[in-house]
Amino acid sequence: MRKNIVAGNWKMNTTVPEGVKLAKEVNEALKDATVKCDVVIAVPFTHLTAIDAVIDQNKLGLGAENCADKKSGAFTGEVSAAMVASTGAKYVILGHSERRQYYGETAETLREKVLLALENGLKVIFCVGEVLEQRENGTYLNVVKEQIEKSLFNLSEADFGQIVLAYEPVWAIGTGKTATDDQAQEMHAFIRKTIAEKYGEVVADDTTILYGGSCKPSNAPALFAKPDVDGGLIGGASLDAASFMGIVTAF
Ligand code: PGA
Numbered sequence: 607m608r609k610n611i612v613a614g615n616w617k618m619n620t621t622v623p624e625g626v627k628l629a630k631e632v633n634e635a636l637k638d639a640t641v642k643c644d645v646v647i648a649v650p651f652t653h654l655t656a657i658d659a660v661i662d663q664n665k666l667g668l669g670a671e672n673c674a675d676k677k678s679g680a681f682t683g684e685v686s687a688a689m690v691a692s693t694g695a696k697y698v699i700l701g702h703s704e705r706r707q708y709y710g711e712t713a714e715t716l717r718e719k720v721l722l723a724l725e726n727g728l729k730v731i732f733c734v735g736e737v738l739e740q741r742e743n744g745t746y747l748n749v750v751k752e753q754i755e756k757s758l759f760n761l762s763e764a765d766f767g768q769i770v771l772a773y774e775p776v777w778a779i780g781t782g783k784t785a786t787d788d789q790a791q792e793m794h795a796f797i798r799k800t801i802a803e804k805y806g807e808v809v810a811d812d813t814t815i816l817y818g819g820s821c822k823p824s825n826a827p828a829l830f831a832k833p834d835v836d837g838g839l840i841g842g843a844s845l846d847a848a849s850f851m852g853i854v855t856a857f
Pocket of ligand 1: 615774778779780781818819820821839840841842843
């Protein structure tokens with residue numbers, strides 16, 4: 607049975623003290639809540655060690671928002687998958703559209719990042735999604751299929767089992783425009799079918815597929831009620847413990 611997951615993506619927000627405070631608030635809130643999903647926060651590299659020290663990772667998983675496509679060496683400013691794992695983090699987000707758009711990450715670099723993350727025992731939350739033009743010209747399904755094929759379909763079945771997919775239509779990220787629950791379901795079912803064609807029905811059924819893009823407490827219940835939507839990747843609404851918990855408890 608696949609897991610439901612709600613993961614926060616803090617992006618480039620909070621200083622270390624602010625981040626530690628927010629992580630503590632979420633960690634505390636989880637103690638009293640009835641939660642029917644795994645909960646993860648992905649935070650800036652600088653925060654990982656300090657946050658690992660104040661949360662219970664049996665209840666609140668910790669992740670990074672990126673890692674390097676190289677193992678180690680003369681790559682000034684980069685942070686390797688091994689470094690991320692050594693902080694205690696268990697997850698890493700890869701392929702976020704902001705990384706693809708603003709930092710030129712390609713399907714090929716992402717393939718390297720995924721391999722290194724898995725080698726270091728990290729679970730990967732791999733983001734895919736189309737831009738508005740592709741939604742409007744009807745190529746969105748193929749765009750997402752290609753993103754998955756090019757960066758993930760080199761993996762063995764066992765390695766693919768460590769991947770969580772996140773469908774994030776770029777036009778819905780931080781815009782307040784959410785995909786409708788039917789639009790999300792259409793894409794999620796298509797992603798699951800694409801996985802089934804490569805790895806078989808069992809693997810496809812076991813794969814967690816998250817929705818991301820202006821997900822909030824008010825729209826999460828309808829999105830999460832869809833059969834192929836297994837949770838969310840939450841940007842803006844994860845920066846406030848109460849609103850994040852509103853989504854966590856939406857199942
Ligand atoms: P948003 O971001 O919830 O602020 O739209 C989602 C994401 O980019 O992961």
